[in-house]
Amino acid sequence: MLSRNIKRKTLKIPFPFHFMTRLHSLYLLQVNIPFSKDHPYHCQIHRDAFKYGAVPPSVDDRLIVDLRWFGYAEARYENRVEFETDVQDRFGMAQPTFHFQLSEDDAERSHRMIDDMNKAAVALGGFLPGSEPRFLPIGSSLNLTGSVRMGSSDNGESVCDSHCKIWGQSNLWLGGNGVIDATMACNVTLTSVALAIRSARKILSLADGQ
DSSP states (O other), rough: OOOOOOTTTOOOOOOOOOOOOHHHHHHHHHHEEESSSSSSSEEEEEEEOOTOOOOTSSGGGGGEEEEEEEEEOOOOSSSSSEEEEEEEOTTTEEEEEEEOOOOOOHHHHHHHHHHHHHHHHHHHHHHOOTTOOOOOOOTTOOOOOOOOOOSSSSSSOBBTTTTOTTTTTOBBBBOOOOOOOOOSSSSSHHHHHHHHHHHHHHHHHHHHTO
């Protein structure tokens, strides 16, 4: 997004051209709008910290901001991973098939989200050609949850217990975003790390006979 209200000759930008590295942009120039009940998506306004946000060399990178709105999908039984017993992947393992579809509520919430993003974008300025708000393809998420979800009991609706140990196994544990059983509209890495540390402590206590 290119601000239309800024004239370069009169603008006093407090940092030089070479300052705009991805590392600086990620930590110093980010505005967050948190998820809430009335605002069910997480919003970020920043200068791109990702490799796919390149700006043409003719554009002053300091005058650009990126907008990203992150929503969530409801946890539904129909959205699942199924392993094919008669088809193998290149490693000789049962091939996983992913079944996923947005619910009507998911779709309605997504359209509310992009409408909100459009309003914020227009208020800030104009768009760089090709950078207009759009939905990313299904599967673009980098923080998938619930694929090997934890649960309170071995009732067929979860893969592991609250300490990430696989049901029915004595020495098999899981880690990663997939164990989180809740839907998220943000980066879940910190939550995954906290769960992994909790699981590691449990493993150590078992090893010590506690």
